[in-house]
Amino acid sequence: MQMQIDIITLFPNMFSGFFSESILKRAQEKGHMNINIHNLRDYSLNKHKSVDDYAFGGGAGMVMQIEPVDNCLSSLQEKEPFDEIIYTAPDGDMLTQGLANELSLKKRICILCGHYKGVDERIRQHLITREISIGNYVLSGGELAAAVITDSVARLLPGVLNDEQSALSDSFQNNLIAPPVYSRPADYKGWKVPEVLLSGHEAKIEEWRMEQSILRTKERRPELLED
Ligand code: ADE
Numbered sequence: 001m002q003m004q005i006d007i008i009t010l011f012p013n014m015f016s017g018f019f020s021e022s023i024l025k026r027a028q029e030k031g032h033m034n035i036n037i038h039n040l041r042d043y044s045l046n047k048h049k050s051v052d053d054y055a056f057g058g059g060a061g062m063v064m065q066i067e068p069v070d071n072c073l074s075s076l077q078e079k080e081p082f083d084e085i086i087y088t089a090p091d092g093d094m095l096t097q098g099l100a101n102e103l104s105l106k107k108r109i110c111i112l113c114g115h116y117k118g119v120d121e122r123i124r125q126h127l128i129t130r131e132i133s134i135g136n137y138v139l140s141g142g143e144l145a146a147a148v149i150t151d152s153v154a155r156l157l158p159g160v161l162n163d164e165q166s167a168l169s170d171s172f173q174n175n176l177i178a179p180p181v182y183s184r185p186a187d188y189k190g191w192k193v194p195e196v197l198l199s200g201h202e203a204k205i206e207e208w209r210m211e212q213s214i215l216r217t218k219e220r221r222p223e224l225l226e227d
Contacts, residue, residue: 026160073085084109086128087114091131097152097170097172179213
C-alpha cells in the first residue's frame with residue numbers, strides 16, 4: 001500500500017533537500033510513499049495572490065486567511081477525502097512515537113504548515129482534524145514540523161527500511177530507549193567495545209541489549225517507564 005502525504009505550504013522549496021535524500025528518498029522511489037508539495041499561494045483567488053491579512057480587532061502580525069486554505073483542501077479532496085488533515089502548531093498534540101505509529105496506518109494525510117502569527121481560527125475549528133506540535137518551542141513556521149512528521153512516519157512503513165526489524169528496535173518503541181551500538185575498531189585509543197558484543201553469543205547479546213535499554217531509559221527518560 002502506498003501512503004500519500006500532501007503538504008500545503010507557503011515555502012515549497014524548503015522541502016526539496018529533506019525529501020530528496022536518504023530514507024525519504026528511498027520511500028518515494030520504492031513507491032511506499034508519495035509526497036506532494038502544494039503552494040498555498042496558487043489557491044489564492046485575488047490578483048495579488050495574497051494569503052494573509054490583518055487581524056480583526058487590530059494587533060501585530062498577519063493572519064493566514066481561510067479562503068485559500070479552504071480552496072486548496074477542497075481541490076485536493078475532489079476525488080478522495082484525506083484520512084487526516086494536520087495543522088502544525090506549538091499548541092497541538094505532542095508528536096510521540098505512538099502518534100507516528102498511528103499516522104503510519106493512514107492512507108492519505110494532509111499537513112498544513114502554519115505561518116505568521118497563526119491562521120484564522122475558523123481553519124482550526126472547521127477544516128483541520130488534528131493539530132500536532134513537535135516540541136515546546138516556537139519555530140518560524142510549520143515546514144520543519146511537517147518534515148519531522150513525514151520522516152517519523154515514512155520509516156515505519158513496511159519495506160521502507162532495509163531491515164524491517166530496525167524500525168521495531170528504534171528508541172521509544174516499547175517505551176524504551178534503544179541500547180548503545182558499536183562498530184570497528186573494537187579498541188580505539190584504549191576505548192573498548194563491551195566484551196559481550198564480541199562474544200558471538202546471541203542470547204547473551206540480546207540480554208545485554210535489553211538490560212542496557214532499561215538502564216538508559218531509567219537514567220535518561222524515567223517517565224517512559226511510568227506509562
Ligand atoms: N510551528 C511553530 N512552532 C511549532 C512547533 N513547535 N511544532 C509544530 N509546529 C510549529
